[in-house]
Amino acid sequence: xxxxxxxxxxxxxxxxxxxxxxxxxxxxxxxxxxxxxxxxxxxxxxxxxxxxxxxxxxxxxxxxxxxxxxxxxxxxxxxxxxxxxxxxxxxxxxxxxxxxxxxxxxxxxxxxxxxxxxxxxxxxxxxxxxxxxxxxxxxxxxxxxxxxxxxxxxxxxxxxxxxxxxxxxxxxxxxxxxxxxxxxxxxxxxxxxxxxxxxxxxxxxxxxxxxxxxxxxxxxxxxxxxxxxxxxxxxxxxxxxxxxxxxxxxxxxxxxxxxxxxxxxxxxxxxxxxxxxxxxxxxxxxxxxxx
Amino acid sequence: xxxxxxxxxxxxxxxxxxxxxxxxxxxxxxxxxxxxxxxxxxxxxxxxxxxxxxxxxxxxxxxxxxxxxxxxxxxxxxxxxxxxxxxxxxxxxxxxxxxxxxxxxxxxxxxxxxxxxxxxxxxxxxxxxxxxxxxxxxxxxxxxxxxxxxxxxxxxxxxxxxxxxxxxxxxxxxxxxxxxxxxxxxxxxxxxxxxxxxxxxxxxxxxxxxxxxxxxxxxxxxxxxxxxxxxxxxxxxxxxxxxxxxxxxxxxxxxxxxxxxxxxxxxxxxxxxxxxxxxxxxxxxxxxxxx
Amino acid sequence: xxxxxxxxxxxxxxxxxxxxxxxxxxxxxxxxxxxxxxxxxxxxxxxxxxxxxxxxxxxxxxxxxxxxxxxxxxxxxxxxxxxxxxxxxxxxxxxxxxxxxxxxxxxxxxxxxxxxxxxxxxxxxxxxxxxxxxxxxxxxxxxxxxxxxxxxxxxxxxxxxxxxxxxxxxxxxxxxxxxxxxxxxxxxxxxxxxxxxxxxxxxxxxxxxxxxxxxxxxxxxxxxxxxxxxxxxxxxxxxxxxxxxxxxxxxxxxxxxxxxxxxxxxxx
Numbered sequence: 001x002x003x004x005x006x007x008x009x010x011x012x013x014x015x016x017x018x019x020x021x022x023x024x025x026x027x028x029x030x031x032x033x034x035x036x037x038x039x040x041x042x043x044x045x046x047x048x049x050x051x052x053x054x055x056x057x058x059x060x061x062x063x064x065x066x067x068x069x070x071x072x073x074x075x076x077x078x079x080x081x082x083x084x085x086x087x088x089x090x091x092x093x094x095x096x097x098x099x100x101x102x103x104x105x106x107x108x109x110x111x112x113x114x115x116x117x118x119x120x121x122x123x124x125x126x127x128x129x130x131x132x133x134x135x136x137x138x139x140x141x142x143x144x145x146x147x148x149x150x151x152x153x154x155x156x157x158x159x160x161x162x163x164x165x166x167x168x169x170x171x172x173x174x175x176x177x178x179x180x181x182x183x184x185x186x187x188x189x190x191x192x193x194x195x196x197x198x199x200x201x202x203x204x205x206x207x208x209x210x211x212x213x214x215x216x217x218x219x220x221x222x223x224x225x226x227x228x229x230x231x232x233x234x235x236x237x238x239x240x241x242x243x244x245x246x247x248x249x250x251x252x253x254x255x256x257x258x259x260x261x262x263x264x265x266x267x268x269x270x271x272x273x274x275x276x277x278x279x280x281x282x283x284x285x286x287x288x289x290x291x
Numbered sequence: 292x293x294x295x296x297x298x299x300x301x302x303x304x305x306x307x308x309x310x311x312x313x314x315x316x317x318x319x320x321x322x323x324x325x326x327x328x329x330x331x332x333x334x335x336x337x338x339x340x341x342x343x344x345x346x347x348x349x350x351x352x353x354x355x356x357x358x359x360x361x362x363x364x365x366x367x368x369x370x371x372x373x374x375x376x377x378x379x380x381x382x383x384x385x386x387x388x389x390x391x392x393x394x395x396x397x398x399x400x401x402x403x404x405x406x407x408x409x410x411x412x413x414x415x416x417x418x419x420x421x422x423x424x425x426x427x428x429x430x431x432x433x434x435x436x437x438x439x440x441x442x443x444x445x446x447x448x449x450x451x452x453x454x455x456x457x458x459x460x461x462x463x464x465x466x467x468x469x470x471x472x473x474x475x476x477x478x479x480x481x482x483x484x485x486x487x488x489x490x491x492x493x494x495x496x497x498x499x500x501x502x503x504x505x506x507x508x509x510x511x512x513x514x515x516x517x518x519x520x521x522x523x524x525x526x527x528x529x530x531x532x533x534x535x536x537x538x539x540x541x542x543x544x545x546x547x548x549x550x551x552x553x554x555x556x557x558x559x560x561x562x563x564x565x566x567x568x569x570x571x572x573x574x575x576x577x578x579x580x581x582x
Numbered sequence: 583x584x585x586x587x588x589x590x591x592x593x594x595x596x597x598x599x600x601x602x603x604x605x606x607x608x609x610x611x612x613x614x615x616x617x618x619x620x621x622x623x624x625x626x627x628x629x630x631x632x633x634x635x636x637x638x639x640x641x642x643x644x645x646x647x648x649x650x651x652x653x654x655x656x657x658x659x660x661x662x663x664x665x666x667x668x669x670x671x672x673x674x675x676x677x678x679x680x681x682x683x684x685x686x687x688x689x690x691x692x693x694x695x696x697x698x699x700x701x702x703x704x705x706x707x708x709x710x711x712x713x714x715x716x717x718x719x720x721x722x723x724x725x726x727x728x729x730x731x732x733x734x735x736x737x738x739x740x741x742x743x744x745x746x747x748x749x750x751x752x753x754x755x756x757x758x759x760x761x762x763x764x765x766x767x768x769x770x771x772x773x774x775x776x777x778x779x780x781x782x783x784x785x786x787x788x789x790x791x792x793x794x795x796x797x798x799x800x801x802x803x804x805x806x807x808x809x810x811x812x813x814x815x816x817x818x819x820x821x822x823x824x825x826x827x828x829x830x831x832x833x834x835x836x837x838x839x840x841x842x843x844x845x846x847x848x849x850x
Contacts, residue, residue: 235422
């Protein structure tokens with residue numbers, strides 16, 4: 001959910017809340033505290049079925065236990081699993097993006113390839129890639145490679161279709177301008193096609209990273225000895241919901257980490273869509289101007 | 292969200308639509324390529340180049356398809372189950388998504404308050420909640436629907452919100468100048484405006500819902516395509532696994548086409564033919580009302 | 583301004599060597615299909631330093647003719663020569679400007695102006711100085727390092743104008759460049775354009791659907807009619823330069839306007 005959807009001419013005449021800065025933060029904290037507070041109270045008054053939905057304090061306790069290293073009183077058990085899953089997702093991401101982008105560039109350059117690829121691409125798009133999970137496990141075994149393979153499979157489509165669209169849908173008049181200035185193929189690609197496809201490309205990357213994480217976790221459900229996915233599976237089956245939710249929280253952290261990385265990438269690469277960034281880059285370029 | 296609009300057209304970008312005569316020829320070429328690939332596969336399997344464990348021969352798959360569909364007949368039941376789970380999940384997820392989006396569109400305060408939670412939910416790999424849902428809701432139908440709904444609600448949510456908020460500034464001014472009430476603006480302007488983008492969101496949700504249902508089945512279930520897939524793979528009946536996978540692909544595709552058709556009819560103002568028909572209908576109704 | 587002055591003299595050298603007629607068209611025809619004839623049998627000449635307007639309603643082929651001259655589309659029949667050479671592809675001595683500024687969003691103003699220099703070869707310090715001077719010339723000093731999104735429509739078109747002049751091309755082709763601007767900005771830009779064109783002694787072909795603009799700017803007005811696109815009449819505009827806006831309310835000016843309208847008949 002971007003700022004565009006939040007602030008753009010809401011039904012209420014104001015698009016921004018009257019409170020800003022610290023007051024806003026305090027508001028959010030207050031809401032959070034109320035929600036957690038009510039939940040905790042329910043636990044205190046034994047309204048919660050401990051098996052199904054433990055109180056926040058239990059969850060936080062489990063979370064702390066997992067994350068705190070032994071010398072601080074915890075078990076620190078999450079770190080190993082966290083990094084295994086992280087590795088699987090990132091590896092799958094890089095491989096998937098490479099495949100997706102290569103296919104996209106090929107398809108952008110060759111209309112024939114594109115035409116023949118089209119039906120398979122459509123079929124691929126509508127199939128939930130996750131469905132292949134059991135097959136992947138059968139093929140790649142129980143080790144890390146099956147997780148990376150599923151992550152790759154799930155995540156390569158978004159960068160493919162986005163990069164392809166970005167490369168193909170270049171502003172027609174800009175193309176004409178380049179032609180009128182007698183630009184050759186390479187100049188056209190580097191100076192126009194590539195920069196103009198950046199927004200879509202980055203969007204594709206974001207989707208890919210999310211997908212890769214999903215693929216890795218689902219593959220872990222099936223067969224893994226390590227990873228947050230299998231942790232989740234085990235806790236749930238033991239009906240240790242508190243730990244399961246704590247694991248979920250850890251996964252959220254991983255997701256937020258990825259989200260942040262992507263946002264930073266977006267912020268830096270696609271500077272021409274944001275006023276603040278444009279001003280900053282403007283200054284930089286002026287300072288670097290030598291003639 | 293960009294992949295929503297690409298998936299809409301059901302084809303790759305940059306492909307010019309062909310004339311009717313050309314169309315048949317192109318389809319023929321596609322089939323030719325497809326049969327060629329399949330033939331290559333069959334020969335490879337028979338010659339022993341391809342490991343029967345990884346890629347069973349096509350003919351074996353075809354026989355298996357014939358078997359499970361027409362002789363054994365079990366698959367119809369499993370298909371129905373998964374389909375029902377996915378559709379229910381899509382329905383519930385869309386309802387939640389649309390409901391939340393509407394509330395968020397109507398109240399700036401609400402929108403602000405839920406923003407951090409939405410960001411966290413979006414970043415979390417929601418499919419990971421699968422084992423927890425199974426623990427809560429059991430092995431049956433409801434856990435699958437729940438996971439499908441959780442996985443797919445985001446598309447409709449973001450899209451509805453964008454559609455409701457991002458209306459043409461001048462159109463909104465027009466309504467205000469005619470002293471329309473908040474509700475009149477909502478139903479007369481915002482809702483129709485968001486129809487297109489909402490449909491795109493729901494189509495996105497199709498694949499996700501299917502994926503969610505399947506993963507829930509993978510984790511643990513007694514019936515459904517996911518279960519079939521797991522079982523076949525477990526006993527290394529690759530023919531069966533592929534047959535199941537193909538079935539899933541086919542039916543996911545059909546579901547997508549169905550959503551496409553619904554989209555086509557609801558957002559009628561994108562098609563000339565439909566507009567003409569609606570025009571006539573409304574003309575007839577109007578004249579009738581005049582008596 | 584030294585860089586600009588240098589370029590001016592090299593421009594002069596180019597055109598003196600080629601002779602007086604810059605564009606020569608003979609029975610030039612462009613058909614997109616059996617039934618869609620965008621331009622039929624156009625014949626005319628454009629001399630060095632002349633400012634020619636192509637005016638007419640939509641479908642009269644004026645944009646098509648401009649693109650033929652630019653070498654962006656191939657002709658169907660007839661002959662079209664620029665500097666004595668048959669046109670078949672975009673030429674180095676020609677520069678074009680469009681209705682939209684078409685600036686690259688990710689480049690600053692000066693980087694956009696430098697684009698043609700980049701495409702030709704390595705960008706020299708002289709090119710850079712010229713770009714800065716051109717931006718000053720079009721009134722955008724202090725905006726050299728801003729991005730297109732931070733500029734108004736009129737300012738963007740001025741950057742596009744500077745880009746047009748960067749290579750020192752002596753044949754300028756402009757396709758309704760000020761059509762999207764408001765009346766006041768358009769008037770200002772027209773005066774700027776005349777001033778710059780006079781300074782660079784460039785030959786200019788200017789497409790517009792605005793009759794007043796066409797007459798005000800030009801030495802010769804080509805009136806074009808649609809279906810099929812034809813060059814109906816060439817009208818000389820004898821007014822002295824530099825021209826002022828007040829010219830537009832004089833009776834002589836309005837006689838020419840009437841003449842153009844007559845040619846266009848009931849079609850406008």
